[in-house]
Amino acid sequence: MQKAREQLQLFSVESENKPRQSKINRLEEQDRAFHDWYRFVLSFPPHLVRQHLDEFGVDEQKLLLDPFCGTGTTLVEAKKNHISSVGLEANPFAQFASAVKVNWEIDPDLLLEQAQRIAETVQRKLQRRASATDGQSALRTLPSEAAKLLIRNSISPLPLHKALILRDEIQKYAAAPFCAHARLALANALVNSISNLRFGPEVGIGSIKHDVPVVRIWLDQVDKMVGDLRRVQAENYPAAKIHLADARELSMYLDPRSIDAVITSPPYPNEKDYTRTTRLESVILGFINNRAELRTLKKRLVRSNTRAVFKADDDDEWVRNYPEVERIAQEIEERRIALGKTSGFEKLYHRVTRLYFGGMARHLAELRPFLRPGAHLAYVVGDQASYFQVLIRTGELLGDIAESLGYELARIDLFRERFSTATRQYLREETVVLRWNGNKRTSLSFGQTHLDFCPP
Ligand SMILES: C[S@@+](CC[C@H](N)C(=O)[O-])C[C@H]1O[C@@H](n2cnc3c(N)ncnc32)[C@H](O)[C@@H]1O
Secondary structure, eight states, rough: HHHHHHHHHHHHHHTTTOOOOOGGSOOOOOGGGTTTOOOOTTTOHHHHHHHHHHHHTOOTOOHHHEEEEOOHHHHHHHHHTTTTEEEEESSHHHHHHHHTTTOOOOOOHHHHHHHHHHHHHHHHHHHHHHHHOOSSSGOOOHHHHTTTTOTTTOHHHHHHHHHHHHHHHHTTTTTSSSSHHHHHHHHHHHHIISSSSEEEEEEOOOOOSSOEEEEEEEEHHHEEEEEHHHHHHHHOOOOOOOEEOTSSOOTTTTTTTTEEEEEEEEOOOSOHHHHHHHHHHHHTTTSSSSSSHHHHHHSSOOOOSSSGGOTTTOOOGTTTTOOHHHHHHHHHHHHHHHHHHHHHHTTOOOOOOOOHHHHHHHHHHHHHHGGGEEEEEEEEEOOHHHHHHHHBBBHHHHHHHHHHHOOOEEEEEEEEEEEEEETEEEEEEEEEEEEOOOTOOSOOOOHHHHHHOOOO
């Protein structure tokens, strides 16, 4: 933890000097093990987690929670430091990725042996098909409902054909403990090498790859996992549990007063469709098969973009009496009218802003009975100006809302600043540091916690 302490100092010095560089979010070389089994563009860096584990004094006796765990940076880092953890994640593919990344109990030699066998079988099948057919017509494709969910040109026909054959061969071992690792290796290979995707930070299409050595790329990925697993075989590490869950309804997954610390990064109100980030691998591996399943997933998410707003949504109730959220929402709507913007999505900008902060308020309210008195919490969030350039100070607002709910706001750290091309200004990404000291009014009755929230 000494290194984390040094990093903490580095951060405070950099804070004064405005840490604008995007490198601060990169995965450092020495952190690659397990984290790079699969990591999406929304991830925060392991050194940020270490910094807070150290600062909060989280040790082997404590239980750590990440209620928006994404692809598991907090949970992997906790495990590496022998700390037990729980993760909640609403996106089934991200939940799967997190669960595999903290499963170090499988036999690496068996994984490698079986993967090599699968690779040989797939190569044989590909060669047989190549010599038996001459045209593109024989290529494997996705069912049309699933194919419609993909971002256009995200994968070329031949790499898709090869990936589907590999996927089905892996699936034959569905009951074997190594199967999940083999699937995650395919997901990582798909996103980073086999597909045409480019992340920067939005998902887009880069150079089109007409053919790719799919099996070799996948096997290299498995090999990396095997190396990481071999290095931890001799030691015992604590368990991490990852649930497919909505962080606004977490009572089924946690024990009362069990959580000592929270380190997390929820969505930001930035009009980003978080489901697009994992779309290709979610569809190819069968986590989302049609529009109805995509809709079910979107309903579980905190509302942060207008493509995931539903008629029955009522999280805004949680911030109805909160003046700053109301002021921002009104400013957004007034600016829309002044600019003469009339699209359906633009008309929802003010609503999604209320729903976002309402959802976060609901999460923070629900969380209270599960925190041990004295629990420390760190929420990494970014300021936004996606809605007609109206500035949303996300960290500041979240801190205020948390205080209204009985949390103590310890401080707000600057993590980094990011340049917004829309507004041509730097936007702050911050860590809201909270403390829960216990609250007599907090009970497991959720009607009661709801009433408690309404700010004075
Ligand atoms: C900024 S990302 C977290 C990234 C994570 N810290 C990592 O390093 O991979 C936010 C995550 O919150 C998830 N999410 C959004 N709404 C949620 C909800 N209501 N419950 C649980 N997870 C949710 C999204 O699917 C996304 O994976």
